[in-house]
Amino acid sequence: MSSDPLIPRKASSEAESHEADRRDLSQVTARQIFALALPALGVLAAMPLYLLLDTAVVGRLGGFELAALGAAVTIQSQVTTQLTFLSYGTTARSSRLFGAGDRRGAIAEGVQATWVAVFVGTGIALTMIIFAPWFTLWLSGNRExxxxxxxxxRAAALAVPLVLIIMxxxxxxxxxxxxxxxxxFTLAGVVPGAILIPVMVNRYGLVGSAYAxxxxxxxxxxxxxxxxAKYHKGPWRPRWSIIRxxxxxxxxxIMRxxxxxxxxxxxxxxxxxFGTASLAAHQVMLQLWNFITLVLDSLAIAAQTLTGAALGAGSAQLARKVGNRVIIYSMVFAGGLGLFFAALYQVIPRIFTRDEVVLEAIADPWWVMIVMIILGGVVFAIDGVLLGASDAVFLRNASILAVLLGFLPGVWISYLxxxxxxxxxxxxxxFIAIRLFAVVWRFSSMRWARAGATVS
Structure with a gap:
């Protein structure tokens, strides 16, 4: 529990309410898990859906504008994707304090994360504004x-600090x-933004998309x-020890x-x-996999939040109990998803394409994807547990080894x-299987709980 004298005491009623939260943690149920996971899923899905609408509107301007949007969005998304640590890292640290009974400290962690967002986001925005022509030429290869x-x-760069503040x-x-x-909050921004896209694009052309x-x-x-501002009651200045x-x-x-x-x-x-049909089939399956990972990630967020709180409460046994339950629920959910995709193996691909050659290319790897879904139910859940324990070094190493020892050899052997x-x-x-073995071993060893105990 934090003893920071800069954080004032809260009313006893709030303290009593939080104590109730901690007691409920030992009785974590599917309802509690999904109460955390489902809203998180909405947040995760909102921006991809917004971008699909953005692409559709800009696509009406023509292929040139669509190509330009694709190049620009690729650069922006690659940058912001690497900075999701502001969400996951802050959750890990904040949930630990919350579980320890220090709700004020948990919220104060958000103040420091917001300072990181402002500093890092401003630096990235300036870099994008200055070097945008070089970045986009390198990616597109076409001057126009x-x-x-x-x-x-350059217009969208103004949103980078805002995106990081949101994270x-x-x-x-x-x-x-x-x-x-x-x-x-996400819907309050996405809905008017979606309404503004056609208005702004109609008035300003491609750049109107960035304004929206x-x-x-x-x-x-x-x-x-x-x-x-409403919930934080302490000081607002940057605290460099926490930021570091x-x-x-x-x-x-980021390395993970x-x-x-x-x-x-x-x-x-x-x-x-392997040809145009294989690439088209891969694109269909990749979009489906990205959607599936959003669903499983929402459960991982619940696992992270609950595990961090349990460790903050000082009980590794409680954290393991929470982890076991989240893993079971995630396995059941992933199994249900796997059965759904298996039962509709002839229906779902035809939603995306009617090309028989592409459908034939999808037929065999479809079953590989289903196995990945089922294994992913375990992998994503334990990832959430380990993130809740701030066991990021292990996750980084496991992911890198899975790429070097599993994916890259496998895929290039397939090519040869x-x-x-x-x-x-x-x-x-x-790649998924190696990560599975790694995280199952780590979870069983309880070393993640000991690593988490050293995080302050």
Missing amino acids: VADAAAEWL AGNGWLRGIQNTRLPLY NVIAEGITAALFLLAL RQLSLGRDL SLSFQVAFLSAAAVAAR LDGGLTGVWLGLLA
Whole structure:
């Protein structure tokens, strides 16, 4: 429990309410888990759906504008994806304090994460504004497309600090076991942003899409800041000792995220070498897998929040109990998803394509994806537990080893032996399988709880 004299005491009624939360933790149920997971799923799904609408609206302008948008969004998303540590790292630290009975400290963690968002986000935004033409030309290889993409990227750069503030806000609110407010705040920004996309694009062209994005992110970020102002009662100045620890945790999570990018970018590159049909089939399956990971990630967020709180309460046994229950629920849920995709194996692919050659390319790797879904139910849940314990170094190492020892050898062997798209997805399965063995061993060893005990 934090003894920071800068954080004032709260009313006894709030303390009593929090004590009730801690007692309920030992009786964690499916209802409690899904009460955290479902709003988190809404937050995770909102932006991909928004981007689909954005793409559809810009696509009406023509192929040139769509290509420019694709180049610009790819650069922006690659940057912001690597900075999700502001959500996951803040949740880990905040939930620990919350479980220890220090709700004020848990919220104060959000203040420091918000400072990180402002500093890092401003630096990235300036970099994007200055170097946008070089970035977009490198990616697109076409000067005209690059110039249009650079204009979009420079306008959208203003949203980068806002996106990171939103990530920090998600982190501390998840840490105090509130996933509903982030959903409300996200919808409050996404809905008007979605309405503005056609209006702004019609008036300003491609760059209007970026303006709508900035407005949407600005509304959501403002709501997170208002919530922080309402709940935080201590000082607002940066505390560099806490910021350094947040950045240290973030370094490991960024390296873990980069290993995922290597795996999936390599998969797309090899799939393309097997022909247009294989690449199209891979794109369909990859979009489905991305949706599935959003669903399983929502359960992992619940696992992270509850595990961090249990460790904060000082009980490794309680943390293991919470972990076991979340893993079981996630396995059941993943099994249900696997059965759903198995039963509709002839229906779902036809929603995305009617090309018989592409459908034939999907047929065999489809069953590999189903195995990945089932294994992923365990992997994602334990990932959440380990993130809740701030065991980021192990997760980083396990992910990198899974890429180096599982995915890359598997996928390139498939290429050399002409294994087709099935071989590519077997490489991804090897990536998941190695991670499965690693996280199951780690969870069983309880070393994650000891590692978590050293985090302050």
